[in-house]
Amino acid sequence: MNENKMNRGLKNRHLQLISLGGVIGSGYFLGTGYVLEKAGPASILAYLLGGVIVLCVMLCLAELAVEKPVSGSFVMYAKENISSTWACGVGWAYWITWVAYVPSEMIAAGIIMSNFVPAVSQLWWAVLFGLLVTVINLFHVDKFGESEFWLALFKIVALVAFSVVAGLICLGLIGDQGYIGTRVLLG
Known part of the structure; x- marks a missing residue:
């Protein structure tokens, strides 16, 4: 039987940072503030619950991947373990998710x-970033991995820096308002 081998051009560090940086989207920088403003600190519990659910799903997917490593991702697992119809629905749902x-x-x-x-319209920023994402996805796999590695590292450093600055503001070490504590969250 003729077995096709995949060319693995991504290094371990690429995979690790892509997986870490891939979960950090604009929702952390834009949506979390909105959610905290509207729902308050209880929204942290919702984030934790959502994180536990995602962790359980990913652990199940990891078990499947270790037991039966196939090309085709979770769509193939749905086809083999449930049905072709279900796999078709999973594939289309995944595609629609990414299109949105x-x-x-x-x-x-x-x-x-x-x-x-502010001088540049939101539309032009969106178009620029859309073109940038498209160009990066057209790179050869090793250049793609390297660019994603550095972009993910930038996102992780930015998230940590924003968290540190927020903590320093709450403690009153940054700004002229003094100690803020949790009164902003509670009131």
């Missing part, structure tokens, strides 16, 4: 960037 998610990320990036550079 990517433009929303571009729009969110445009909103964030228009706060920093």
